[in-house]
Amino acid sequence: MITLSEVAKRAQVTAATVSNVLRNREKVHPETAERVLKAIAELGYRPNLNARALKKGRSSTLALMLSNIANPFYPEFVLAAERAARSAGHFLLVCNTDDDAKVGQAYLNQIAGTFADGVLVMNTDIAFNEFCTSTMQSVPILLTMWERPEAPPALPCIAVDFARAGALAAAHLLELGHRDIGMLIGDGCGGLQNARSDGFLAVLRAAGIETDAAAVLQIRDSIDAGYAACMQLMANRPQLTAIFATNDLLAIGAAQALITLRRTVPDDVSVIGITDIQLAHQVHPALTTVAIQTAAVAELSVDRLIRLIQTPDQQPSMVLAPPPELVVRASTGPRRAASS
Amino acid sequence: MITLSEVAKRAQVTAATVSNVLRNREKVHPETAERVLKAIAELGYRPNLNARALKKGRSSTLALMLSNIANPFYPEFVLAAERAARSAGHFLLVCNTDDDAKVGQAYLNQIAGTFADGVLVMNTDIAFNEFCTSTMQSVPILLTMWERPEAPPALPCIAVDFARAGALAAAHLLELGHRDIGMLIGDGCGGLQNARSDGFLAVLRAAGIETDAAAVLQIRDSIDAGYAACMQLMANRPQLTAIFATNDLLAIGAAQALITLRRTVPDDVSVIGITDIQLAHQVHPALTTVAIQTAAVAELSVDRLIRLIQTPDQQPSMVLAPPPELVVRASTGPRRAASS
Numbered sequence: 001m002i003t004l005s006e007v008a009k010r011a012q013v014t015a016a017t018v019s020n021v022l023r024n025r026e027k028v029h030p031e032t033a034e035r036v037l038k039a040i041a042e043l044g045y046r047p048n049l050n051a052r053a054l055k056k057g058r059s060s061t062l063a064l065m066l067s068n069i070a071n072p073f074y075p076e077f078v079l080a081a082e083r084a085a086r087s088a089g090h091f092l093l094v095c096n097t098d099d100d101a102k103v104g105q106a107y108l109n110q111i112a113g114t115f116a117d118g119v120l121v122m123n124t125d126i127a128f129n130e131f132c133t134s135t136m137q138s139v140p141i142l143l144t145m146w147e148r149p150e151a152p153p154a155l156p157c158i159a160v161d162f163a164r165a166g167a168l169a170a171a172h173l174l175e176l177g178h179r180d181i182g183m184l185i186g187d188g189c190g191g192l193q194n195a196r197s198d199g200f201l202a203v204l205r206a207a208g209i210e211t212d213a214a215a216v217l218q219i220r221d222s223i224d225a226g227y228a229a230c231m232q233l234m235a236n237r238p239q240l241t242a243i244f245a246t247n248d249l250l251a252i253g254a255a256q257a258l259i260t261l262r263r264t265v266p267d268d269v270s271v272i273g274i275t276d277i278q279l280a281h282q283v284h285p286a287l288t289t290v291a292i293q294t295a296a297v298a299e300l301s302v303d304r305l306i307r308l309i310q311t312p313d314q315q316p317s318m319v320l321a322p323p324p325e326l327v328v329r330a331s332t333g334p335r336r337a338a339s340s
Numbered sequence: 341m342i343t344l345s346e347v348a349k350r351a352q353v354t355a356a357t358v359s360n361v362l363r364n365r366e367k368v369h370p371e372t373a374e375r376v377l378k379a380i381a382e383l384g385y386r387p388n389l390n391a392r393a394l395k396k397g398r399s400s401t402l403a404l405m406l407s408n409i410a411n412p413f414y415p416e417f418v419l420a421a422e423r424a425a426r427s428a429g430h431f432l433l434v435c436n437t438d439d440d441a442k443v444g445q446a447y448l449n450q451i452a453g454t455f456a457d458g459v460l461v462m463n464t465d466i467a468f469n470e471f472c473t474s475t476m477q478s479v480p481i482l483l484t485m486w487e488r489p490e491a492p493p494a495l496p497c498i499a500v501d502f503a504r505a506g507a508l509a510a511a512h513l514l515e516l517g518h519r520d521i522g523m524l525i526g527d528g529c530g531g532l533q534n535a536r537s538d539g540f541l542a543v544l545r546a547a548g549i550e551t552d553a554a555a556v557l558q559i560r561d562s563i564d565a566g567y568a569a570c571m572q573l574m575a576n577r578p579q580l581t582a583i584f585a586t587n588d589l590l591a592i593g594a595a596q597a598l599i600t601l602r603r604t605v606p607d608d609v610s611v612i613g614i615t616d617i618q619l620a621h622q623v624h625p626a627l628t629t630v631a632i633q634t635a636a637v638a639e640l641s642v643d644r645l646i647r648l649i650q651t652p653d654q655q656p657s658m659v660l661a662p663p664p665e666l667v668v669r670a671s672t673g674p675r676r677a678a679s680s
Contacts (some may be wrong), residue, residue, distance in 0.1 A: 004449045005475045015449075015478030061450070069415040069422075069434075070618070079410045082436045086443065091450050094409075094434035096422045103426065109344045109355075110401070110431050115455050135345045138355030223622040256624045278410070279619075282563040284596045 011039035061091045062305060063116035065107060067123070069096040071188075071221065071249065072277050073294065074122070077145075080298035081120065088306055101128040108135050118309040120144055120301055123188070129153055140308045144301040147195040152318045156308055158301045165274045165290040165324035166199030169244050172288070172326055174207055177335035178242035178270060182233045183211060184250040186221030193221070193246040196274055200244055215240065219250065226253025227260075234261055234269075241269060241335045248273035248280045248289055255283065255331060266333035276327055285330035297321045351379035401431045402645060403456035405447060409436040411561065411589065412617050413634065414462070417485075420638035421460065428646055441468040448475050458649040460484055460641055469493055480648045484641040487535040492658045496648055498641045505614045505630040505664035506539030509584050512628070512666055514547055517675035518582035518610060522573045523551060524590045526561030533561070533586040536614055540584055555580060559590065566593020567600075574601055574609075581609060581675045588613035588620045588629055595623065595671060606673035616667055625670035637661045 008015045013032060020028050021036040028036070062085050066074045078094055085092040093115060097104035104121075108131065111119065116139060121132055123145040132141045133154045142156050149159035173181055183200070186193045197216075204211060215237050219225040226249060234240065234257070245251035251273030255265050263269050265285055273280065276291035300321055308315050348355045353372060360368050361376040368376070402425050406414045418434055425432040433455060437444035444461075448471065451459065458480045461472055472481045473494045482496050489499035513521055523540070526533045537556075544551060555577050559565040566589060574580065574597070585591035591613030595605050603609050605625055613620065616631035640661055648655050 003445065003471070003474065005478055008478060015475070061455075063433075070419045072412060072415070075409040075412070075415045078436055079438070082409075082438060086438075091435070091447060093403075093451075093455070094436065095431070096418055096434065098419070098422060098426075105343065107431060111433075115401075115433070131343070134343065135355075138345055138348060223619075227622070253622070256622065259624045279563075282567070282593070282596065283623075284599045 007036065007039045007043055010043060011036045060089070061093060061116055062118050062120065062302065063093045063095060063111045064120045065095045065097055065104060065122065067097050067099045067104070069094075072279060073247070073249075073275055076277060076294050077122065077298045080295035081302050084299040084302040088302065090302075090306065092302075097128075101131070104128045105131050108132065111139075118142070118305045120305050123147060129155065140305065140312060142301065142305045142308055145297065146318070147193070149318065149320055156304075156315060157318050158297060158304060158321055159318055160292055160297060160321045161323055162193070162195040162274070162292070163199030163202075165292060166196040166201075166244075166246070167203045168290045168324060168326045169272045169274065170200045170203035172272065172328070172332065173242045173244065173270065174203070174209075176242075176270065176332060179209055179335070180237070180240045180242070181209075181211060181215070182230075182237060182240045182243045183216040184226055184229050184233070184243065184245040184254060185216065185218045186246045186250055187218055188221045188247070192218060196246040200246075212237070221247050221249050223249050223253040223256070226250035227257045228253075230254035230257035231261070234258070234263070242332070243269060243271050245271070245273045248275045248277045248287060251287055251289065251331075252279060252283055255285070255287065265331050267336060270332040270335075272332050274324070280327075281329065288329045288332040289327050290324045291327045292324045293322050347376065347379045347383055350383060351376045400429070401433060401456055402458050402460065402642065403433045403435060403451045404460045404462070405435045405437055405444060406462040407437050407439045407444070409434075412619060413587070413589075413615055416617060416634050417462065417638045420635035421642050424639040424642040428642065430642075430646065432642075437468075441471070444468045445471050448472065451479075458482070458645045460645050469495065480645065480652060482641060482645045482648055485637065486658070487533070489658065489660055496644075496655060497658050498637060498644060498661055499658055500632055500637060500661045501663055502533070502535040502614070502632070503539030503542075505632060506536040506541075506584075506586070507543045508630045508664060508666045509612045509614065510540045510543035512668070512672065513582045513584065513610065513612060514543070514549075516582075516610065516672060519549055519675070520577070520580050520582070521549075521551060521555070522570075522577060522580045522583045523556040524566060524569050524573070524583065524585040524594060525556065525558045526586045526590055527558055528561045528587070532558060536586040552577070561587050561589050563589050563593040563596070566590035567597045568593075570594035570597035571601070574598070574603070582672070583609060583611050585611070585613045588615045588617045588627060591627055591629065591671070592619060592623055595625070595627065605671050607676060610672040610675075612672050614664070620667075621669065628669045628672040629667050630664045631667050632664045633662050 004015050008018045021033050082092045095107040118140045121143050144158040146157040146159040147162045185197045217229045219229045243254050251271050255271045258265050273289040276289045280287040280289050344355050348358045361373050422432045435447040461483050484498040486497040486499040487502045525537045557569045559569045583594050591611050595611045598605050613629040616629045620627040620629050
């Protein structure tokens with residue numbers, strides 16, 4: 001494959017100049033441009049995906065802004081989004097805003113209308129959402145993983161019914177006979193994951209079960225935090241027979257803590273999470289969880305962002321992602337008759 | 341904080357035009373430029389990090405190309421690299437090449453000399469390294485996580501002494517009395533991780549121990565592959581008392597397999613990896629590993645890339661990262677007298 005660099009070398013210009021000639025974006029001296037076009041013809045250079053996309057008057061580079069690349073959920077989303085973007089002829093650049101709205105604003109300032117022709121913003125905090133709204137005039141922005149479909153934001157978004165995810169987890173534990181249930185609520189990048197816990201509690205209440213405040217902890221969403229919180233939870237309430245965590249990292253940390261406490265999962269205590277990250281099936285015992293179908297949401301998000309760039313006026317303000325689904329593995333089981 | 345978008349709105353231009361005025365990069369109509377500068381003055385707009393960096397004639401945006409964002413090692417590197425870049429006044433854009441050299445080439449074509457003023461390329465295959473060499477004329481490229489310091493590439497690089505990492509793992513297992521040791525060699529994005537296994541085997545051989553070929557498996561570096569390979573290894577050689585894996589994912593998968601086989605870690609079988617990803621201390625039992633000090637390597641890489649951009653002629657062709665270090669946790673212990 002002939003590369004842009006080889007064209008540049010033959011034409012004795014920089015790669016940027018070749019790129020500018022292909023894009024007609026900056027004034028290139030006519031003699032230089034002719035030399036570049038001659039080199040392209042002689043070498044039989046085929047412009048890459050990007051150049052082709054530009055020819056059609058389409059944008060070519062998307063950006064994905066996420067808050068915490070160290071949380072394994074985000075890399076899984078990136079992987080699927082990058083593949084979806086590329087198969088549609090677009091590049092995807094990823095910006096990690098490090099859980100800091102100011103950093104997010106700096107990146108958005110940097111990329112809006114220059115590098116990126118459209119930006120996907122993953123669940124962030126309210127301050128940043130407001131900033132996105134003010135930037136929307138210079139570049140199309142699509143929020144994704146919006147957790148509350150019943151309260152749409154001012155920007156176009158892809159919403160996931162996280163309350164339903166919580167409800168499915170509750171129904172599963174109730175069906176297994178659990179009544180003494182602890183809750184670990186993650187305080188994630190988009191704020192407290194309370195759409196999930198609200199959905200969970202609604203089902204419990206409908207069944208006539210009230211969760212004691214002492215059996216609920218709010219913590220950062222990491223394995224380490226889930227571990228520490230579960231130790232505390234079991235010290236507070238040793239009679240618990242199940243733990244619901246609003247995300248898999250917390251649930252995995254909780255299961256590790258139970259091993260340390262020599263409580264068997266699921267015979268003594270059942271554990272369930274939400275998300276279905278890769279690690280959920282890789283730990284032992286494999287984690288029961290509610291899958292939010294990360295790859296499908298990523299693909300939908302990329303598809304909708306491209307539409308938003310191409311025909312902004314024809315797009316719905318909110319699109320609902322496929323519904324979450326219960327995935328039963330080895331970490332949940334019937335409440336033991338002995339423990340009550 | 342006044343944003344670029346607000347300036348654009350007041351001056352009735354796009355954000356891209358404001359950006360162009362700040363950079364003097366494209367011809368902006370003088371009247372338009374004056375309107376933009378007036379808006380900047382009236383609003384008291386302070387250009388962001390990027391604009392300030394550009395004023396000093398410094399580049400502002402770095403790119404990091406990696407092959408497999410789904411492998412948890414990479415997000416940890418990204419996190420540290422992004423923080424290092426930002427604290428030096430640079431943005432970092434991440435490209436996931438999805439383990440495909442052709443995709444890597446397309447990204448590099450896209451970003452070289454346009455979006456990015458310098459590119460960090462993480463351990464990739466030989467074909468891609470050659471491509472990088474041909475692109476080096478249009479943008480500074482620094483390879484990082486180069487696994488064989490004794491054989492430097494044609495490009496500037498940051499090398500990690502992975503043979504030493506393997507040697508440290510071997511010395512640790514020998515000291516604990518292990519003689520029947522299985523090996524899981526990862527076939528990673530940069531090819532077979534044989535610098536690590538060579539370092540390991542050299543120490544074993546120096547101690548008069550030959551590893552049987554049947555106790556060595558070469559596999560993709562993932563938890564799932566480590567799990568499957570360990571099942572196979574223990575079926576082939578039930579007398580093994582220790583397993584060395586060239587990376588933590590394989591080691592974690594192996595430990596999970598041993599649990600399934602009801603072999604206790606470390607009483608029956610010790611397990612050791614290389615890298616020290618976050619997960620290594622989060623699993624139960626916590627994994628003994630050789631830390632390659634990911635964050636330190638990421639910071640060094642960013643620092644060296646910036647120098648390469650600023651003063652390309654004064655930079656050494658290879659810089660050695662801080663040496664790997666043994667981190668003893670709970671997954672390794674003395675060989676039991678019973679098993680021999």
